[in-house]
Amino acid sequence: MSALDVLADNAGAPHADEDPRVNTILDIVAKETRIERANLRLDVRTDDLGIASLDLTMAVFEIESHFKIEIPMVAGDTDAEFVTVGALVHHVISVLDRGAQNAPGAAAAGI
């Protein structure tokens, strides 16, 4: 079972046990947004947590720096980007997994 499947199955709770990357991502989000780590449940809307869009952007930047990846915009609908904490985590994990599959090409892509 992949990390993404776990997230899809249990959208309500963090899954540090299954995938340590989730914990790392949420730690960074907590630090950048100054939201209590315990409140960062995957199903919570970022709006409801009062996370300013700039703080979320800073969090994405720090996640990129930490994992040495580039997180593309979610195509099509920027307003809907990272509506929930889970959507952000999901997106990051999928980028990381894609990077792992294409590891030999990652360096060439300048990531």
Add this chain to the structure above:
Amino acid sequence: MNNVARRVAITGLGAIAALGHDVPTLWRALQAGECGIRPIANIASARLNAKNAAEVIGFDASAHFDARRLPMLDRTSQLALVAAREAMRGALPNGLAVAGYVPQRCGAILGAGIGIETFDSAYQTLYGEGSNRLHPLTVPRIMPNAPASHVSIEFGLRGPCFATASACASSTHALGLSFQMIRSGMLDMVVSGGSDASITVGFMKGWDALRVLSPDACRPFSKDRTGLVIGEGAAIFVLEEWQHAIERGATIHGEMVGFGMSADAADMTAPDAAGAAQAIEAALTDASLRPEQVDYINAHGTGTRLNDRTETAALMQVFGAHTQRLAVSSTKSMLGHCLNAGGALEALATVLSLRDGVIAPTIGFREADPECAIDCVPNQARVMPIAAALSNSFAFGGLNAVLALRSVA
């Protein structure tokens, strides 16, 4: 209210530059004729032809701003805020409301403060290191209105807030417009001035290429002058409507009485005596001052061959025989050319001269130049009472701005 009678008081002063991180330190050093121009220390100077600058040394941003706010602040905004805090502490230590001000009638108008350091390091990351990723706050750090916006946010000033762009006259234009807005009745209080922190390898190479930088010192009006030296810093004024300042018992450092501006409409870099003279005359007329009433002029005085002789010619044109009785000093000899902050720092030195009856000298002066036949207060400060003074800024692009100031009689 009769707006024609409205006067403008200078009630707050703040500054940070090569000679000090606050006004008292800076003013002591200026009076002592100390030189803030030194070998460049904050950046690698190996690739620069001119290796001296008037840098702010020992500035620890983290001592002034918390870790959350710092990523939003280019050095230009940091310096502006440090100076603005000093000015506001002096003028309105208990805030707007206690002083009887409505936020909507208070402005923040600063000279354009481009985040050059952010620009330079972003391009280094992008082109030098080949990274494809810049910091998310790159744009809000670079934008020239950032210092003005930060000042507005920090002090809750909700009236007009913008940045003026006229190269080395930017902060003079900012102060002049602020003065006009208070005098006209549009505003009651404005935080105004300018900041500059452009000493980066990229920007200094640009100045190198222009061939106007002195290899060592800035010697305005001296026959052996060799060009200008870049400096950095900030100076911020709190300007208030006079009557209200009096009624609330504010300390008044001086009065802003006139503002003149002009364009040479001739050349992008070469100065023009007629354009400069026009701005000086406009400031005098605006202030209802006769030329003979002026005691002191803080010159633009860059230390380039062309500026100093053109500025002298402009003074001769306006002041005639009185030119010989004027004290004319260039504090750029000590603070360097602080570009967008230059006009505000020099207006600050002018106000302090009026307040304390001491003129800061032109240092580095070695030899009289027949083309600069003025009393440039060489090398030693002068104690003399001053009733009225001008602060000149003549910028690239042929943009001239002159402030007229009076002592509090």
